Amino acid sequence: MLLGAPGAEKPVVRVDESHYIDVSDVTPERFFAVGGVALLAERVAGVRCGRSPVSGWARRSRGSTKTEWQCAAVGAAIQPLALRLITVLDGAVNPGPLELLHEAVDRTRALTRGRPATGRTHDDADPVAGSLATDSAQRFDPFPLLRALDAAGARAVVIGQVAGILHGSTELTGDLDLLWDGAPEQADALARAFAAAGCTLLDDEHRPIPPRPQAFLRPKAQFDSPQVSGDCCTPALPWGALPVRPLLDRALTAVDTDGLRVRYLRRDDLILMRRALGRPKDLRRAEELERL
Template sequence: MIDEPLERLRAAARRTRELALSRAATGLSHEDADDDVGTIGTDGAVGFDPFPLLEALHDHGVRAVVIGQVAGIMHGSAELTGDLDLLWGGVPAHAPALAAAFASVGARLAGDAGEPMEVRPEAFLRPKVRFTAPGAGGDCCTPALPWGDLDVRELLDRAITAVGPGGLEVHHVSRDDLIRMRRALGRPKDLRRADELAALAADRRS
């Protein structure tokens, strides 16, 4: 049986692709997203499908945790997105498997200034590396990336797992931790989405 979070994500990715097909190209990538609309307003939405990379991570035994709006969608957010952000533990011994997973889907990497980087284990040991892969681009982060006063490593430990066909496991940050991450960032889209998730949680409790 497929977990509801994965059903939500597949449906949202399909709606994103349909939306992108119905509009003119923007010329913007996920790095160009503004702080209100987010990546749904960029060409990152074109062909958006995070599952090939998520499946590659699973197949290579990598425990990378989905954060950002893809995690929000898995928790019930109605807002669409055009990027996939990931958080992993930053343990050097695990970096080769992570690099192999990204390489297997033909991903390209870039540093903070947009400089191209080889898909090698050491690239993923940076606090953050940008990636572009068929179906999804975004950021792959380690706990070394500052996130306000949050202890991001604890968020990794509390991540939850959705299970899909063939035993696919997709790890994603918990709803409460995602709300904390959103509020720590404080951009308009983050605060709006944090409020949405908090309201959804309240509705379910009632």
């Protein structure tokens, strides 16, 4: 991530909403050799506990006191949009999965701001263009529901284009699709999470109903909220010849800077699901994932 005036940007790692660590003079070998990961975690924890960051961050290597990391205060003139904790790999600053999703939410908001309403929801999504052209995209923010699912301990896995974004897809979306195992004992956690996020479910006639546990025991439960809409699916939904239950067991987990944990399909499994569904948008997105 680069931060600073045009022409004088520096690579930085975010510590909190107003402090970042300058890593412009850090090589990957040196960063890991002096315990950079542990030092970074320690400094982030200190800032969150209210301890002010020091002006310099000394290297912990024998015979050297050279300052390796510096915490730089960022003024209000610099907008911290989509700045999240990032990973230093191979000398480059690479955004993590949830950083990519934060950025996608910001891009979707900017793209749809002021767009006239059409009356179309995510359920009316075009099989080629997807849900970005629907009204659901104008309020797209999956994070409140993802946080509620994590807090409730609901073992739902992100699928669809949000999972694609977590893997680096640049194509935007306007809905959130989830997959869970359909076990009745998990329905209560789902119901608590959806209620906490202000979601309602839709019955077969698309009428809103409360998110009670029994309402989730269908092959697919459609949901809506002020921030996000989408589908909550189970393996009982027709998936062609694809056995989807094993996909849940090998799902990945991404962790945000505030501890939010999000489970999502592995890239290869998402490609399999895309090809099994076979719609034009699925095939296009599968090809993009194969190139990543």
